[in-house]
Amino acid sequence: MNTAIRLLLVCLFSPVAxxxxxxxxxxxxxxxxxxxVIQSSPLTGEERFKVAFDVAEQGESGKANRRFESLARFLNMQARAGVPPEQVELALVVHGKAGFDLLASRHYREKxxxxxxxxxLLAALQKYNVRVYLCGQSAAYHGIENAQLLPGVNMALSAMTAHALLQQQGYTLNPF
Incomplete structure (x- = not known):
């Protein structure tokens, strides 16, 4: 049976619509x-996650950055699968133009x-101990100062440095 027919059959008869x-x-x-989702191998609820998300693209005007929302999706997915939020540690590393999405509303409004x-969204994530880092090199390039950032945003030397330190702390990098 060729691959296309196999894929069609899986889609038609899969328990997930x-x-x-x-x-x-x-x-x-x-x-x-x-x-x-009906999982083939369901999570046990004992899993522990330490995951870093990397975001460089600025969000769509007037909407929360879709890439930032990925952290909320990750937390929600794990909770629905039985993993308590306290067993999920997330970090958001922001660089490039996405740094503008970390501006306090007053500064965001001016720009x-x-x-x-x-x-x-960021305030809700931080209630679950999500760590947020802005690349200092991108901030310097785009003229973003520490005092202009939302509460809880940490200025890192660079995104590369933030990722290296997070990896040393056991975080994996989410590729999405």
């Missing part, structure tokens, strides 16, 4: 929509004409 409904929560209530749509 192709038009699955994505819902938000239970950890980050207003962000991070995920679908229910873009509206409140920072990322502020509520």
């Amino acid at each position: 192709l038009s699955a409904e994505f819902t938000k929560g239970p950890v980050i209530k207003n962000y991070g929509g995920v679908a229910e 873009f004409g509206g409140d920072n749509p990322n502020a509520p």
Whole structure:
């Protein structure tokens, strides 16, 4: 049987519908929509995660950065699969133009004409101890100063340095 037919059969008879409904929560209530999935090898609830996410692209105007929302999705997915949020440690390393998405609303408003749509998401993530780092090299290039950042954002020497230190602390890099 050729690969295309095999793929079609898997899609047609898979227990997960192709038009699955994505819902938000239970950890980050207003962000991070995920679908229910019947896993081949379900998680046990004993898993521990230490994951770093890397974001360089600025979000769409007026919307939370979709890449930042990936952290909310990760937390929500694990919780639905039975892994308690306290067993999930996440870090967000931001560089490039995405640094503008970390500006406090006053500074964001001055630059873009509206409140920072990322502020509520980042505040919700930080309630679950998500560590947020801005690349100092990108900040210097784009003229972003420490005093302009949202609360809880840490200025790193560089994104490369932040990732190297996080790896030494046991974090893996999420490729998405």
